Amino acid sequence: MARILVVDDEIGIRELLSEILYDEGHTVELAENAAQARAARLRARPDLVLLDIWMPDTDGVSLLKEWGSQGLLDMPVIMMSGHATVDTAVEATRIGAVDFLEKPITLQKLLKTIAAGLARPVVSATAVAAARAPERRPDGGLSPLTTVPMASSAEPALMPEPNNSLLGGIALDQPLRDARDEFERIYFEYHLGRENHSMTRVSEKTGLERTHLYRKLKQLGIDASRKKHNQ
Structure with a gap:
């Protein structure tokens, strides 16, 4: 099971999510504002973050940008809000959020979204920037940008035979x-x-x-x- 950080200024939401996730076998850490979320992130990298957008000190989108600029956005982040617009959700996804949950959140939707988030590989903004940066040649010049080859649909990667039992x-x-x-x-x-x-x-x-x-x-x-x- 996963270690999940829940960031929400409403105590009722935090307690409800904590109980649900705990019953699912996850380890849960709670934060009621951005300051507590920052401290929790610096203590240890969570496997997933549930982040409320509207908070009194620093809103969730700003915190998401902050983590991205500091190279700390190397875990899946799912945004939550009951008042966000489509533009806000799109912006959060562009910054690095993997999904968005609209409050009130149903149990089925919550668990399904978390499972998908945990299964999704996340690459930090720092790693992406490093991969895209041109290499410096010995003479001081910059080499052309090198792109990572993508798997061709005509040449599927070899996969191990599936095993339907564990x-x-x-x-x-x-x-x-x-x-x-x-x-x-x-x-x-x-x-x-x-x-x-x-x-x-x-x-x-x-x-x-x-x-x-x-x-x-x-x-x-x-x-x-x-x-x-x-x-």
Whole structure:
């Protein structure tokens, strides 16, 4: 699962998104303004950022530009707003946002957009600029701009043969949520068995707070009772 930074000045939105993402197994960090978001980004690079556009100190589009100019926009950023215009959404996408969510956000739309964002490779603005910059020749002159060759549609790249199963016999030709549930079931049953069904130690190993851990096990249909498994 991913480490997601949620930036929104509304506490209700932050708490709701945090609970949903936590239940999905993600690690969540919250920021209520641009200053907190900057500090969180400098501490560690998140796997994905949910960034509100309208905030009281610095708006989300300005923060997005700032990260891009500093070479810090090397993670997918999904913008959120309930009042943004089409022009604002287009501008955010041009700067580097991978998608835009309009509030109120439905659960299905949220999870689908996050999954797509996490699956999408992101190249920082600094890396793009470096790739496009002409090289300096030994005589001090500049060489012509070199472009990166693109794969031809007539010559498809060689791909490995698909394997429709993973560890534990998980079928990969099924919806993502079903495959993820199967994996999580195997994952939690492994840790429960290894820690002799000690919820404290399983909580520490998996990084889930006990309340969320119990909720997740119940959702997956896993009986965490130590008494039953020691019979």
